[in-house]
Amino acid sequence: MSKQMSHLDDIPxxxxxxxxxxxxxxxxxxxxxxxxxxxxxxxxxxxxxxxxFFFRSPSSNPLPQDPSRRSLRTYNWGGPAWEKRVRSSARVRSHNGISVLVTGAAGFVGTHVSAALKRRGDGVLGLDNFNDYYDPSLKRARQALLERSGVFIVEGDINDSALLRKLFEVVAFTHVMHLAAQAGVRYAMENPGSYVHSNIAGLVSLLEVCKSANPQPAIVWASSSSVYGLNTKVPFSEKDRTDQPASLYAATKKAGEEIAHTYNHIYGLSLTGLRFFTVYGPWGRPDMAYFFFTRDILKGKSIPIFEAANHGTVARDFTYIDDIVKGCLAALDTAEKSTGSGGKKKGPAQLRVYNLGNTSPVPVSDLVSILERLLKVNAKRDITKLPRNGDVQFTHANISLAQRELGYKPSTDLQTGLKKFVRWYLSYYNGGKKAAG
Ligand SMILES: O=C(O)[C@H]1O[C@H](OP(=O)(O)OP(=O)(O)OC[C@H]2O[C@@H](n3ccc(=O)[nH]c3=O)[C@H](O)[C@@H]2O)[C@H](O)[C@@H](O)[C@@H]1O
Structure with missing residues (x-):
């Protein structure tokens, strides 16, 4: 006791x-x-x-609390049953097939590319964080679609490097189709952090893991036509300048192209960037004009149609999803192997950028006229000045490089493509009775 007392006496x-x-x-x-x-x-x-223990556990999300993220979530992954599903989904089932990690697999382009790869017998594993930038139930429906064809989508964020490392431990992916991104031009003014989080930090996180993987995969990823920014010379060619982006979205995609250059240069990663031109079609993105115009025309709501100064036409080189999928698969098939190993470059590796457009720009007002005919409803047109929030007046792709090197040849015009979209839209939203998100 006295010992204890003396001990207590020592405490101030x-x-x-x-x-x-x-x-x-x-x-x-x-x-x-x-x-x-x-x-x-x-x-x-x-x-x-x-x-x-909780924060270091591989089954928790080690992301810092980032206020720029819309849905802060903990993803569950790991364990023998989970690994089995990962392996089975990524198993190649055709002679000479490839095994591909598709990021953003529950997204619009990701779903179509994953399904196409699976159909031809390639191994496909999806990864998606199912964020709520737009109605997550549409992403869940795409997931269900892929699940039926044997594609498993792992739920997780590309910034979770522990998860990415685990995936490469379980499967020796030959290719990565990187489509996970924060898309949308106008939303960048509302939530700039989400663009930095996904399109810059997320890309670096992915490339870091790819560079250390053995073997290193070849990577094909989604850049954007928006990198041409305020350029006025048309059609846009890959040789043109891309240093005057009009939105933070475009700036993050341009940054991605420079980051790709760095990882190719230092680590020998084979990298191909695809500049998509306003991709549309069934299972599309509800934040895009053709999609919400359809919803609002059906609801009888007025739609804002942008017009440039002096009644100048605003036009886009709208590209149908099936054409884009062919371009993506051709890019994967022509991608050479990365040359590095153990994080070290062994020789020069392939570094490519291609325009994937349609080469026939259509004014937005014509897009609306086509929708009116297909929906058999007159739109309430609200002609509005093109806002200064990232939109550019026109896009137009020169696709000769993709044609030459990828055999890319778009074959769907806007009228045909929108017809397929509207058919899907009406059946998915139950004849327009169920509200689109
Ligand atoms: O090509 C690309 O790289 C980009 O294409 C689209 O961006 P955007 O072409 O702006 O597509 P929408 O937002 O669907 O706009 C299509 C057209 O409708 C116009 N618009 C948009 C919204 C609106 O309320 N009214 C309107 O007239 C836009 O100015 C544009 O000309 C995608 O949203 C981007 O993620 C993608 O990277």
């Missing part, structure tokens, strides 16, 4: 705290205080250990 205390220590009551209280202090101390240690 408020004056008078131990004054009555001779009373037996005080003795008991002191003992009780000491036990309480010990109990509190060990509780803190125990709680600390639990927290350390």
């Amino acid at each position: 205390s408020t004056p008078g705290k131990f004054k009555m220590e001779k009373s037996p009551f005080v003795h008991n209280r002191l003992r009780w205080h000491s036990s309480l202090a010990k109990l509190t101390f060990w509780s803190f240690i125990f709680l600390g250990l639990i927290l350390i």
